[in-house]
Amino acid sequence: MSNLDVHGSLEPLPTPVTASTIIEVRQLMKTYRVGEIDVHALNGVDLNVRRGEFLAIIGTSGSGKSTLFNILGGLTPPTSGSVAINGRELHTMSDAERNDLRKRTVGFVFQKYNLLPTLTAEQNIQIVRDVAGRPIAFDERFKEVLEMLGISKRMHHKPRALSGGEQQRVAIARAIVNGPAILLADEPTGNLDTKNSDIVLSLLRDLNKRLGQTILMITHNPEAAAYADRTVQMRDGCVV
Amino acid sequence: MPLSAILRVLVNQLIFANLMHRPVRTLLSMLAIGVEVTMILTLVGVSYGTLDASARRARGIGADVFVRPPGSSAISLSSAPLSEKMVPVLAQEPGVALATGTMVQSMGGFETIQGVDFPAIDKMASTWRKPGDPEKEGFKFTEGTAFQEPDDIIVDEYYARQKKLHPGDHIKLINHDWRVSGIFESGKLARILAPIGTLQRLTGNEGKISAVYLKLTNPKQADAFVAALRGKLNPGDPDHGYQVYTVEDFVSQLSVSNVAMLKDFIYVVIGIATIVGFIVVFMAMYTAVLERTREIGILKAVGAGPTYILNILFRETLMLAILGTVVGIVLTYGTQWLIGHAVPASLVQETVYSWWPIAAAIAIVGAMLGTVVPAMRAVRQDATEALSYE
Numbered sequence: 001m002s003n004l005d006v007h008g009s010l011e012p013l014p015t016p017v018t019a020s021t022i023i024e025v026r027q028l029m030k031t032y033r034v035g036e037i038d039v040h041a042l043n044g045v046d047l048n049v050r051r052g053e054f055l056a057i058i059g060t061s062g063s064g065k066s067t068l069f070n071i072l073g074g075l076t077p078p079t080s081g082s083v084a085i086n087g088r089e090l091h092t093m094s095d096a097e098r099n100d101l102r103k104r105t106v107g108f109v110f111q112k113y114n115l116l117p118t119l120t121a122e123q124n125i126q127i128v129r130d131v132a133g134r135p136i137a138f139d140e141r142f143k144e145v146l147e148m149l150g151i152s153k154r155m156h157h158k159p160r161a162l163s164g165g166e167q168q169r170v171a172i173a174r175a176i177v178n179g180p181a182i183l184l185a186d187e188p189t190g191n192l193d194t195k196n197s198d199i200v201l202s203l204l205r206d207l208n209k210r211l212g213q214t215i216l217m218i219t220h221n222p223e224a225a226a227y228a229d230r231t232v233q234m235r236d237g238c239v240v
Numbered sequence: 241m242p243l244s245a246i247l248r249v250l251v252n253q254l255i256f257a258n259l260m261h262r263p264v265r266t267l268l269s270m271l272a273i274g275v276e277v278t279m280i281l282t283l284v285g286v287s288y289g290t291l292d293a294s295a296r297r298a299r300g301i302g303a304d305v306f307v308r309p310p311g312s313s314a315i316s317l318s319s320a321p322l323s324e325k326m327v328p329v330l331a332q333e334p335g336v337a338l339a340t341g342t343m344v345q346s347m348g349g350f351e352t353i354q355g356v357d358f359p360a361i362d363k364m365a366s367t368w369r370k371p372g373d374p375e376k377e378g379f380k381f382t383e384g385t386a387f388q389e390p391d392d393i394i395v396d397e398y399y400a401r402q403k404k405l406h407p408g409d410h411i412k413l414i415n416h417d418w419r420v421s422g423i424f425e426s427g428k429l430a431r432i433l434a435p436i437g438t439l440q441r442l443t444g445n446e447g448k449i450s451a452v453y454l455k456l457t458n459p460k461q462a463d464a465f466v467a468a469l470r471g472k473l474n475p476g477d478p479d480h481g482y483q484v485y486t487v488e489d490f491v492s493q494l495s496v497s498n499v500a501m502l503k504d505f506i507y508v509v510i511g512i513a514t515i516v517g518f519i520v521v522f523m524a525m526y527t528a529v530l531e532r533t534r535e536i537g538i539l540k541a542v543g544a545g546p547t548y549i550l551n552i553l554f555r556e557t558l559m560l561a562i563l564g565t566v567v568g569i570v571l572t573y574g575t576q577w578l579i580g581h582a583v584p585a586s587l588v589q590e591t592v593y594s595w596w597p598i599a600a601a602i603a604i605v606g607a608m609l610g611t612v613v614p615a616m617r618a619v620r621q622d623a624t625e626a627l628s629y630e
């Protein structure tokens with residue numbers, strides 16, 4: 001594996017800190033072609049996110065929030081417009097570089113936890129290290145994070161033996177195990193009851209405050225949005 | 241730290257879980273690959289075994305040289321176009337110790353009945369070249385005796401077992417009622433031997449034989465003897481006309497690579513087996529990729545590139561192919577047992593270890609080819625839809 005991996009630390013891999021703006025989105029358009037019809041999922045999104053910011057994105061269903069996240073993580077190409085992450089334009093990257101982006105810089109948390117059902121909680125986290133070509137053993141700092149997430153005792157269970165709240169906390173641990181600069185959480189509490197929602201939201205805020213993790217969180221719920229530093233609203237494929 | 245070892249454990253865990261997730265599909269795939277492997281190994285085993293048994297039986301009579309009529313092939317000894325008068329003539333040749341003629345009558349398929357002058361052939365087989373050479377012993381009867389009457393036959397132990405025959409039993413062959421006088425230990429000539437005179441009369445071949453077997457006073461001279469006899473029997477063109485071989489030459493021709501039809505047949509079966517393996521693995525992996533759309537999407541979302549995903553899928557296939565090969569080898573012992581018990585006289589199946597890696601390679605290549613299209617689909621399919629809630 002590469003020399004970057006030997007320390008096995010949680011810190012983001014070295015990225016040039018050129019500016020305090022970590023995400024810069026300009027005039028982003030995304031059009032899906034469904035049969036004969038063009039669906040304009042994004043209609044010229046402009047957005048700046050500062051390093052270390054906790055940003056909530058609210059908006060009605062179908063307003064393009066998930067599409068925006070998929071583009072930020074390089075999972076889907078935009079139709080036009082530009083996205084720069086850490087000062088690097090996404091459209092100038094190769095496929096391999098976009099994979100590297102997800103290995104090192106952008107972590108995802110989804111509404112439906114999306115854990116691999118056949119692996120234990122621990123293995124679900126380890127395989128992300130494996131994908132990134134890094135040692136799969138957890139270091140002390142990450143063990144503390146697991147403690148903080150309250151799942152260190154649940155590591156040897158399969159997802160189906162965990163509650164929804166526990167699964168989502170494992171998913172958060174998985175998303176940050178490679179120390180990404182940015183965490184994209186798409187309705188992370190959409191499936192959780194109030195109590196578990198509160199736990200997850202507090203954890204996200206702690207990650208943001210204690211580790212300086214940049215977080216973008218999509219939510220329907222104004223109470224959830226209240227945990228964030230700033231809230232933007234999306235409507236009809238635009239940030240308003 | 242053996243990093244790569246740990247990583248392998250983790251991905252193996254995923255592969256193992258995938259295989260266990262659909263046990264019926266996994267078992268059927270393994271079984272199909274197993275059948276593919278056993279098709280190849282059984283055919284190869286029967287080819288080698290049956291040819292080896294023929295070679296053993298050809299050696300078992302202690303002859304050094306064969307003389308056969310013009311235009312006959314190495315495999316079929318059937319038909320009787322030689323004159324019996326050849327026998328005393330050849331017996332007079334310098335260097336010949338013993339000569340005896342036999343005639344072979346096909347009974348359809350690979351089964352033959354061979355007519356012999358029993359005292360002469362037994363004498364040839366009993367004349368030891370060097371003491372203790374096990375292949376140079378006379379006929380031994382496990383039950384009964386040699387021919388007592390013109391309508392007696394003797395059969396070898398495999399034929400007796402297959403047909404459940406004992407001395408005194410009657411059996412109808414080539415439209416004639418024979419009495420079994422004895423059961424002999426296999427390894428000499430055909431599995432069914434009859435008095436040559438009776439067989440000649442029954443088949444309208446009075447005075448005709450299929451081959452002459454010669455025993456030489458000095459077997460080391462066999463090659464020179466053969467060359468000289470060829471020249472004498474086929475004046476002007478020693479390589480055509482009467483066929484004269486040393487027994488060792490004849491035996492060395494009894495190999496799979498010398499039997500063009502058998503070789504082609506093996507290739508055809510390998511082709512069919514590979515296609516079957518390909519189709520089964522293709523369908524198994526295609527459905528596996530379809531139902532794992534979300535799992536693959538998850539891996540992509542955490543940065544897994546094509547190499548990582550292909551690695552998982554091809555290793556899963558490799559595992560299936562290896563397990564299937566093991567199943568196939570076990571099944572081949574089953575077919576061997578079956579053939580040994582049901583038709584021991586018609587077919588002999590050997591375990592041909594050198595073909596295990598070949599069959600395994602064929603199974604692996606077929607399975608890998610079957611994985612290419614499903615794997616391409618896995619690499620190409622969209623990750624985002626699988627990950628969204630709907």
Ligand SMILES: Nc1ncnc2c1ncn2[C@@H]1O[C@H](COP(=O)(O)OP(=O)(O)O)[C@@H](O)[C@H]1O
Pocket residue numbers: 032033034039040041059060061062063064065066067068625
């Ligand atoms: N893969 C796709 N193919 C076609 N249309 C899509 C696809 N993904 C999203 N859309 C459409 O794009 C619009 C925005 O969807 P999405 O980004 O999921 O919105 P949100 O997350 O805000 O609910 C919707 O009209 C949706 O139907």
Ligand SMILES: [Mg+2]
Pocket residue numbers: 065066067186
């Ligand atoms: Mg959405």
